[in-house]
Amino acid sequence: MRKIKVYENLRTIRKSKGITQVFIAEKLGIPVQTYNGYELGRRMLKADMLFKIADILEEPIENFFEKKIYESKKKKEVS
Structure with a gap:
């Protein structure tokens, strides 16, 4: 069973939307x-903070727990 690393999905989702770390911070x-x-997994990400980040990114919280590689709507439309 593969361990889900929320922090990896956090970075992938943010980058796919073209949003900077500075903006979110x-x-x-x-x-x-x-x-x-x-994003590097060096700091503990508490649930309340993850909900705030999901709100900023306008992303359902469950997408941060997906095992598959995230594809934004933006990228799908370009293809």
């Missing part, structure tokens, strides 16, 4: 280094 009111730590 500012919206959350936290230092960019703290947010970067979430």
Whole structure:
């Protein structure tokens, strides 16, 4: 069984939407280094913070737990 790494999906989803770490950190009111730590798996990402990030990214929370590689609607439309 493969371990789901939420932080990897967090980075993939954010990048697919063309959103920067700086933008999300500012919206959350936290230092960019703290947010970067979430994406690298170096900082514990609590549920309430993940819900806030999902809201900023306009993404259903369950997508952060998917095993498959994320594809944004934007990329699907381009194909």
